Amino acid sequence: MTDTLNQAPEGESRETAAHTRSLVDRLWSYCDVLRDAGVPAxxxxxxxxYLLFLKMMDEQEKKNARRGKPHRVLPLGIDWDTLAGKKGEDLKEYYEHVLEVLGERPGMFRLIFLGAQNKIQATGLLERLIKDLIGKIQWSKEGVDVKGDAYEELLARSASDVKSGAGQYFTPRPLIRAMVDCVRPTPEDTIVDPACGxxxxxxxxxxxxxxxxxxxxLDPDxxxxxxxGHAFHGxxxxxxxxxxxxxxMLTHGVVPSENQEVIEVGDALLAEPKVRASVVLANPPFGQKSAITVIGDDKKAVKDEAVYASRDFWVTTKNKQLNFLQHIAKLLKIDGRAAVVLPDNVLFEGGAGETIRRRLLKEYDVHTLLRLPTGIFYAGGVKANVLFFERRRPSETPWTSQLWVYDFRTGENFTLKQRPLRREHLQDFVDSYLPGKPHDERVATDRFRPFxxxxxxxxxKVNLDISWPRDGSGGETAPRTPEEIAHSIAADLRAALTQIEAIAAALGHGAEGEQPPFAESS
Structure with missing residues (x-):
């Protein structure tokens, strides 16, 4: 996966990175043409x-046949050559027929094609896309890294298209990789993201x-x-x-069994989880009220259109981030570990927020908090954090002994274009975290402090929104641009509004947990 177009991912050669960029540029070249025709990024x-999946499956069938082991992947009457051989309205009609037929197939086909629509109504553009772009690339000859990184870069570029709102589903990849490096998953782990974007x-x-x-x-199993994909569930x-x-997932070499659901469509808060996790990595949606009735251990109910009846939740709230935090805590197996991106209000909000923080600190080992700067998310002005915690067996004494807080907020200025976040910016945090080592071996620094x-x-209110005076080494690293200043002001206003709404909710004058409308997911 790439951070920027000019930087090779870790472990990737410059030649591979250059080939990936060339492929991405070629694929993206059609985006501007289609945008002019009314098709968002x-x-x-x-x-x-849709077209990549069809082409890759067609190539797999032909590869099987050349090896003398014919195995049909696509339904009879559906193949790439037939699609590429048609023109004009015949092409459009056949393409829409393909989408409908594949949407009725089980497993991965159903997930990708159910409800699929042809949004390229100009037959000339559709023909160019199929014949001149997708059809001229032998995807089976491209390595997993090239295919995967190219597709990931396409998603990154579409996330920067503000008008489409795609950025709400895209968590900065350098941040994700740093979180994973700290959690250190193993092949035996079951890794779950309940809001996987x-x-x-x-x-x-x-x-x-x-x-x-x-x-x-590794052994064959x-x-x-x-x-x-049995180790993953989103x-x-x-x-x-x-x-x-x-x-x-597919372009990165994770090919599910026929009925294996690596990605599940649904609301993680509505149903009992299908799998329990030894690792949870997540960035739940920010700031969206849940149109639900929530029923928690306190037997209270806050009513709206649908029902979350979760006896597992510690407390009743309509704050979606607090509900996700409760869900993730209960989703973990004993000794499971989680790294979760959370907005500031989850750290300081009273009422349900305070109750959840008290329970979490007592019943889980809440050991690390990473305070994030603004300017790294596609939704502007977001003030967020990463909370690391582990589930433990029931105990009379609290499991949390120390919460180590790393201040990556003071003196750090990032923007999506002028100074994007890169993985190396987070290396000091990862080094301070000491992945895989006992927490009592950690060393306090100007940025890293235990409580x-x-x-x-x-x-x-068990407020975890913790900051402390910093010496001169923690000052601003560079003059702030007008964009950075605007983002900072917006973030402060959002935080102030959140506090006011929390107070109003506590006094019974507002809906608990209502947040400004911004969102992020992975």
Missing amino acids: IDYVEQLT TGGFLLAANEYLRREYPAES LRNRLSR IELVRSTARLAAMN TYEELIARE
Whole structure:
């Protein structure tokens, strides 16, 4: 996966990176043409997904036949050569027929093609896309890294298309990789993202496992577990985003068994989880109210259109981020570990927020908090954090002994264009975290400081929105641009509004947990 177009991903040669960029540029070259025809960037990537999947499956069939092991993947009457051989309205009609037929197939076909629509109504543009672009590339000859990185870069470019709103499904990949490097998944782990977006966390975990546990070092069962996706499970509410995640996994070499659901379409908060996780990596949606009735252990109910009846939740709230935090905590197996992106309000909000923080600190080992700067998310002005915690067996004494807080916010200025976040910017945090080592070996620094359980509980409302005076070494690294200043002001206003709404909710004058309308997912 790439951070920028000019930087090779970790472990990738410059030649491979250059080939990937060339392929991305070629695929993206059609985006501007289609945008002029009224097709947004995210819809363009979705249309590419349909055609890429069809071409790759067709190539697989032909490869099987050449090896003398014919195995039909596509339904009878559906193949790439027939599609590419048609013109004009005949091409358009056949393409729409293909989408409908494949949407009725089980497994991965259904996930990618159910409800698929042809959004390229100009037959000339559709013909160029099929014949001059997709049809001229032999995808089976491209390595997994090239195909995967190219598709991931397409998603990154579509995320920067502000008008399409695609950025809400795209968590910065350098941040994801740093989180994965800290959590250190293993081939035995079951890795879950309950709000997976385009699959960034699952792919970063897969990338980490491929790097740290080469296939030749694993027994056949573990190799199959990883390549067939049995180690991964993502849930995504929006079907169009889920199909992008499924294709993202496929291009990165995760090919599910026929009835294996690596990506599930649905609301993770509505149903009991199908799998329990030993690792949760997630960036749940920010700031969206849940149109639901929530019923928690406190037996209260806040009513709206649908029902979340979860006896597992500690407390009743309509704040979606707090519900996701409760869900993730309960989703973990004993000794499972989680790294979750959360907005500031989850750290300081009273009422339900305070109750959840108290329970989490007592019943889980909440050991690390990474304070993130603004300017790294596609939604402007977001003030967020990463909370790391582990589930433990029931105990009379609190499991959290110390919460180590890393301030990556003070003195750090990022923008999506002038100074984008890169993985090396987070290396000091990863080094300070000491992945795989006991937390009592950590060393306090100007940016990294521990707070005891007693100190945390004594804070008003168990407020974890912690900062401290910094010496001169933590000052601003560079003059701030007008864009950075605007983002900072917007973030402060959002935080102030959140606090006011929380106070109003506590006084009974507002809907609890209502947040400004911005969102992020992986």
